Amino acid sequence: MKRFVSVVEMLSRLCGLTSMLLIAASTLVVSQMVFIRYFLGASTVWQTEFVVYAMIASTFIGAPYVLMLKGHVSVDLLPTLLGGKGKRLLDVVAALLSLAFCALLGRSGWDYFHEALSKGWTTDTVWALPLWIPLLPLPLGIGILCLQYIAEIYKNWTTTGENPA
Numbered sequence: 001m002k003r004f005v006s007v008v009e010m011l012s013r014l015c016g017l018t019s020m021l022l023i024a025a026s027t028l029v030v031s032q033m034v035f036i037r038y039f040l041g042a043s044t045v046w047q048t049e050f051v052v053y054a055m056i057a058s059t060f061i062g063a064p065y066v067l068m069l070k071g072h073v074s075v076d077l078l079p080t081l082l083g084g085k086g087k088r089l090l091d092v093v094a095a096l097l098s099l100a101f102c103a104l105l106g107r108s109g110w111d112y113f114h115e116a117l118s119k120g121w122t123t124d125t126v127w128a129l130p131l132w133i134p135l136l137p138l139p140l141g142i143g144i145l146c147l148q149y150i151a152e153i154y155k156n157w158t159t160t161g162e163n164p165a
Helices: 002-039 047-068 077-082 084-119 137-158
Strands: none
Touching: 002 047, 002 137, 047 137, 077 084, 084 137
C-alpha cells in the first residue's frame, strides 16, 4: 500500500505541475490577446475560449495536488475539539464522504466526456474545438483526486500521533 501512496503522490505532483503550466499558458494567451486586439487592432478567435477551458482544467487537474498538501478549505473546530482518535475518525469519515461524491462526479464526467468523443461534438464557436478536449480534465482530475483520497485515508489511519501528515 505504501507503493500505491507513493505513486498517487507522484501523480498528484504531476497534476500540480500541469495545473501551474495551464495557468501560465492562460496568462500568456491573455497577454497575446491584449496585444493583438489593442495594439494591432485585429480580432481574436480562439483565445478567450482557450483561457476559460484552461483555467477550468487547471482547477480539476490541480485538485489532487491541493488535497495532498491539505490545502482545501475546511472547518476544523469540531476535529480540534475532539482531538486524537476522534479527530482521525472524523477525518476518515469526511474523506470517505468526499471520495463517494468525487467518484459520482468522476463517473458522470466520464460519461459526458465519452459521449462528446463518440458523437464528435464541438464547441459552438468559430474555433469549433472538439468538446472532448475541454471535458477530459473533469474525469481525469477527479479520478486522480479519488486515488489521492484513498491515499489520504490510508495515511491518516496508519499514522500514529495527533497530527498525521
